Amino acid sequence: MSDLDRHKIITDLLRERSFASVRDLQELLGVSAATIRRDIDKLDEIGVARKVYGGISSSQGLETHQLSARPYDENRDIAVEAKRAIAECAETLVRDGDSVIVHAGSTCYYLGIRLARRNVRIYTNSMPLAAHLGEHGTCQVTLAGGDLYREPGIVHAVQGGKPAYFASKFFLGTQGISPEGLLESHPLLVKAISELSQCSDEIVVLADSRKFAIRPRNIVLPLSRIGTLVTDDGLSDANAKMLEDAGVNIIVASTSGEWN
Structure with a gap:
């Protein structure tokens, strides 16, 4: 197979x-890792795709930041392999006996179901996660009070203020990440996250690498508030540096099953 043939197969896959x-x-492709890395270098050089940590990523739309945020029911079926790998990695941050907050969202849902039979206490504002934990879990569950907002998919008491709950870690997802911080499109999420962020020792963000290209309009938390970010191996060197410069600890969950 020629170089051009391999490059076409790779670019077709990235579509x-x-x-x-x-x-x-x-x-x-049935070739060596060294050959693949040369192919990646070439595709990155000519601008067809981007060389990223552990592999190669599609360049379409990433530099113009035109990717849009999606509602939960659409987002839950996107990048599922990466989200499950992130959740598996994030579970190792939870010790038996911990009290944690697991925010609504698809990646946090995957973390929650992994914690379902652990000896932990979980506070959540996610109805889907609460339903799963109620039916399949043995952990202690505290459900946020208030009204159900189907979009953005949380239970929240608008006039209630922060809950009387304290956790070692607050796990949350985000619609977008920029040098300014975590970004969300829905004002209610901004309020809910701001309140819950006051109720834990550490904030842990679970975000697949697509989120660095999405630019919702509302800043939720600055990067300086984030203790740890767990992402997948599509993380670019530039975004890794952005996080490191802000003092964020990075954990990369590989979709091949190897963590960094």
């Missing part, structure tokens, strides 16, 4: 998915 690891491409 269907946003990231491919070196291992994925080795299995697909």
